[in-house]
Amino acid sequence: MTEQLALLPRYLTAHLQLTLLALLFSTAVSLPLGVAATRVRWLERPVLGVAAVIQTVPSLALLAAMVPLLAALNVQSIGFLPAFIGLTLYGVLPILRNTVTGIAGVDPALTEAARAVGMTPWQQLRRVELPLALPVIAAGLRTATVWTVGVATLSTPVGATSLGNYIFSGLQTRNYASVLVGCAAAAVLALVLDGLVRCLAAGGRGGRRRRAAAAAGIAALYLYAGLTLAAALAPRGGRPVAIGAKTFTEQYILAHLIGGLVEEATGRTTTQRQSLGSMVVFDALAAGDVDIYVDYSGTLWANELGRDTAGTDRAGVLAGVGAHLRDAYGIVVAATLGFENAYAVAMRAADAETRGVRRLSELAPIGPQLSMGGDYEFFSRPEWNALRDTYGLRLRELRTMDPALMYQAAEEGAVDLISAFTTDGRIAAYNLTLLEDDRGAIPPYDAMVLASARLAREAPDVLAALGRLDGAIDAPAMRRMNLQVDERGADPAEVAADFLRGLRGRNPAP
Amino acid sequence: MIELHRLTKRYGDQAVVHDLSLSVAEGELLAVLGGSGSGKTTTLKMINRLIEPSSGNVHLNGVDVRGLELSELRRQIGYAFQQVGLFPHMNVAQNVAVTPTLLGWSAAAIARRVDELLELVELDPAAVRDRRPDQLSGGQQQRVGVARALAAAPRVMLLDEPFGALDPLTRQRLQDSFIRIRRELAVTAVFVTHDMVEALMLGDRIAVMRHGRLVQVGTPAALMRSPADDYVRRLLDTPCREARLVNALLATGAADR
Ligand SMILES: Nc1ncnc2c1ncn2[C@@H]1O[C@H](COP(=O)(O)OP(=O)(O)OP(=O)(O)O)[C@@H](O)[C@H]1O
Ligand SMILES: [Mg+2]
Numbered sequence: 001m002t003e004q005l006a007l008l009p010r011y012l013t014a015h016l017q018l019t020l021l022a023l024l025f026s027t028a029v030s031l032p033l034g035v036a037a038t039r040v041r042w043l044e045r046p047v048l049g050v051a052a053v054i055q056t057v058p059s060l061a062l063l064a065a066m067v068p069l070l071a072a073l074n075v076q077s078i079g080f081l082p083a084f085i086g087l088t089l090y091g092v093l094p095i096l097r098n099t100v101t102g103i104a105g106v107d108p109a110l111t112e113a114a115r116a117v118g119m120t121p122w123q124q125l126r127r128v129e130l131p132l133a134l135p136v137i138a139a140g141l142r143t144a145t146v147w148t149v150g151v152a153t154l155s156t157p158v159g160a161t162s163l164g165n166y167i168f169s170g171l172q173t174r175n176y177a178s179v180l181v182g183c184a185a186a187a188v189l190a191l192v193l194d195g196l197v198r199c200l201a202a203g204g205r206g207g208r209r210r211r212a213a214a215a216a217g218i219a220a221l222y223l224y225a226g227l228t229l230a231a232a233l234a235p236r237g238g239r240p241v242a243i244g245a246k247t248f249t250e251q252y253i254l255a256h257l258i259g260g261l262v263e264e265a266t267g268r269t270t271t272q273r274q275s276l277g278s279m280v281v282f283d284a285l286a287a288g289d290v291d292i293y294v295d296y297s298g299t300l301w302a303n304e305l306g307r308d309t310a311g312t313d314r315a316g317v318l319a320g321v322g323a324h325l326r327d328a329y330g331i332v333v334a335a336t337l338g339f340e341n342a343y344a345v346a347m348r349a350a351d352a353e354t355r356g357v358r359r360l361s362e363l364a365p366i367g368p369q370l371s372m373g374g375d376y377e378f379f380s381r382p383e384w385n386a387l388r389d390t391y392g393l394r395l396r397e398l399r400t401m402d403p404a405l406m407y408q409a410a411e412e413g414a415v416d417l418i419s420a421f422t423t424d425g426r427i428a429a430y431n432l433t434l435l436e437d438d439r440g441a442i443p444p445y446d447a448m449v450l451a452s453a454r455l456a457r458e459a460p461d462v463l464a465a466l467g468r469l470d471g472a473i474d475a476p477a478m479r480r481m482n483l484q485v486d487e488r489g490a491d492p493a494e495v496a497a498d499f500l501r502g503l504r505g506r507n508p509a510p
Numbered sequence: 511m512i513e514l515h516r517l518t519k520r521y522g523d524q525a526v527v528h529d530l531s532l533s534v535a536e537g538e539l540l541a542v543l544g545g546s547g548s549g550k551t552t553t554l555k556m557i558n559r560l561i562e563p564s565s566g567n568v569h570l571n572g573v574d575v576r577g578l579e580l581s582e583l584r585r586q587i588g589y590a591f592q593q594v595g596l597f598p599h600m601n602v603a604q605n606v607a608v609t610p611t612l613l614g615w616s617a618a619a620i621a622r623r624v625d626e627l628l629e630l631v632e633l634d635p636a637a638v639r640d641r642r643p644d645q646l647s648g649g650q651q652q653r654v655g656v657a658r659a660l661a662a663a664p665r666v667m668l669l670d671e672p673f674g675a676l677d678p679l680t681r682q683r684l685q686d687s688f689i690r691i692r693r694e695l696a697v698t699a700v701f702v703t704h705d706m707v708e709a710l711m712l713g714d715r716i717a718v719m720r721h722g723r724l725v726q727v728g729t730p731a732a733l734m735r736s737p738a739d740d741y742v743r744r745l746l747d748t749p750c751r752e753a754r755l756v757n758a759l760l761a762t763g764a765a766d767r
Binding site for chain 2: 109110112113114115116117118119120123127128131132
């Protein structure tokens with residue numbers, strides 16, 4: 001808990017920067033747009049329509065969509081910018097809609113009176129319509145505030161630090177204290193900002209002092225966010241090497257491991273970009289916003305090259321993927337770690353023994369007696385189709401479940417088979433055994449350390465250091481490290497540091 | 511001087527004001543009488559262009575109002591609404607001060623003017639100045655509305671039943687003050703009313719409207735002498751008819767006792 005709280009100032013500050021800046025821009029966009037829509041009648045429908053469509057895009061997808069979009073424009077595509085733009089778009093609708101509703105709801109007798117006393121259209125807006133619409137506009141602003149604080153926790157996968165870092169890494173490494181801290185901090189922040197906006201728009205007696213206090217509070221927060229943001233964006237000599245990680249334990253460990261190795265071997269500073277979406281991190285590497293991360297040959301074989309999964313050999317896939325990445329993106333495979341993290345089918349070890357099953361080909365005859373659990377995507381992935389068709393599997397029941405619960409379900413006999421990752425330490429811990437893919441239905445998933453074109457060009461020393469990881473981690477070693485985090489509650493950074501100490505012993509730096 | 515020339519206002523194919531021509535001399539008060547829906551408010555609003563006529567035109571001191579800047583035009587004309595229309599988010603003082611503020615008067619001049627006007631409409635400045643309109647009675651609100659119309663000392667005023675919601679005694683006192691300031695400032699005014707007595711007391715001339723048309727316009731005496739038609743005759747006869755009714759009631763009442 002205390003190490004979680006130590007991260008709070010950094011995460012909270014980043015969250016505040018994102019939220020406040022996005023809200024400022026949402027307001028700056030939607031207030032004038034809303035006013036314009038009440039003046040120019042034909043504008044109202046298209047403007048509100050577009051805002052509503054943006055709102056229907058799931059928030060995570062909206063943020064993720066900014067990454068390829070910005071990459072196509074050749075600007076920073078992961079980190080603060082995509083999150084900021086996505087959040088700004090997200091906050092537009094409630095403010096816009098309430099501005100339009102609020103102004104349209106002003107009694108026509110009063111706008112007529114405003115004209116009759118000699119107000120210009122601008123004076124009428126400023127002195128009559130906006131003040132009368134203020135409570136409605138403020139309600140929209142409050143909605144936007146609460147939404148933005150909430151959705152900002154989803155900025156983590158696009159590479160912006162936020163309170164979401166607690167939540168994403170906590171969920172993956174089963175550190176529920178971390179999840180709790182993230183959620184609680186976001187909730188408190190939402191309440192505080194909402195309260196400030198409410199006071200700012202408060203009318204009636206005694207409202208003046210509360211308004212002044214709220215305005216001062218908000219100004220102070222903006223000042224703080226602005227100063228810290230300026231400090232963060234101030235140019236510093238040589239940007240640190242950015243190491244990416246997707247959203248699971250193994251990736252966190254490897255990212256720390258690579259970071260430690262690069263710092264030790266080259267003296268360069270590194271920075272972690274963790275919990276990135278699986279497509280986001282690849283795009284970021286291609287765009288050069290992330291310098292290094294680990295991906296798996298089979299994943300890229302299917303997603304990037306669009307190849308069939310069946311009938312492939314390990315070396316062929318590696319070579320094919322490597323060549324494609326180099327030709328299409330200039331991305332370099334700096335090392336092949338030496339283990340595969342593939343989809344596999346696991347069974348209780350005792351069960352496998354009594355039934356005499358060691359290979360998937362032996363499963364077909366008893367299939368109708370067996371039930372299987374799979375993670376959220378497994379049964380819709382090409383790997384499952386390949387398994388089913390290659391081995392003629394016809395099972396009694398297929399059940400989708402949370403990966404964190406799958407292993408326990410298998411151990412307790414709730415299901416007989418589960419989809420597993422070959423490097424998951426819990427296979428051994430829960431007395432499960434992997435059935436051999438004897439007909440090669442599932443492609444190889446070699447873990448590869450990928451380096452961006454820019455890094456390969458500008459930092460041969462980093463590339464050389466990464467080379468030391470070639471073949472350095474076998475599957476049992478990776479499984480042990482994963483288990484440390486998943487079941488023993490160890491910190492991924494610690495586990496990585498331990499491994500590096502071992503590596504130094506075996507393979508002293510030149 | 512206000513001149514209306516062949517003013518017509520149509521909604522769809524229905525003309526609510528029809529081919530209306532009138533002129534109001536400098537310093538004159540024209541009382542407009544007519545039944546509900548006869549087009550009085552519509553006519554008034556066409557003068558300061560709150561409503562644009564379908565055809566015809568309005569001249570103010572010889573200048574076509576369409577050639578004037580809208581806000582400029584309206585700041586010269588005091589307008590009191592039939593439905594009052596005070597701004598609910600401003601207090602009484604701010605409501606009264608709204609046109610002087612737009613004209614850029616100094617704060618001191620505005621404060622003085624506000625108190626003077628509130629006194630004129632028989633409201634205690636100290637008591638009502640800081641209140642919101644919804645903290646006033648209907649009659650009080652109406653008086654603030656009149657004060658607002660008078661605030662910038664306009665030379666032209668358009669008043670749409672400004673004393674409609676007042677008790678008879680307050681109403682009479684306000685009518686008296688209105689007659690006084692009008693004379694002092696030589697205000698040119700169009701004054702819509704349903705009240706024949708009010709029209710006779712205040713109006714230099716009276717215009718009678720019916721179904722969107724001008725039936726007759728003239729001094730009270732001229733109208734009395736030769737009413738254009740039966741409608742005008744009955745309208746003019748209203749106060750006398752009421753007086754006879756009251757006398758009759760009093761007579762039977764006395765007999766009862
Ligand atoms: N926007 C509008 N659309 C259609 N008809 C309208 C509109 N405004 C007014 N009218 C009609 O025009 C006619 C004249 O209305 P106006 O308000 O001028 O009457 P008025 O003489 O002021 O009546 P009152 O004494 O009741 O205030 C009415 O029949 C009214 O229904
Ligand atoms: Mg009327």
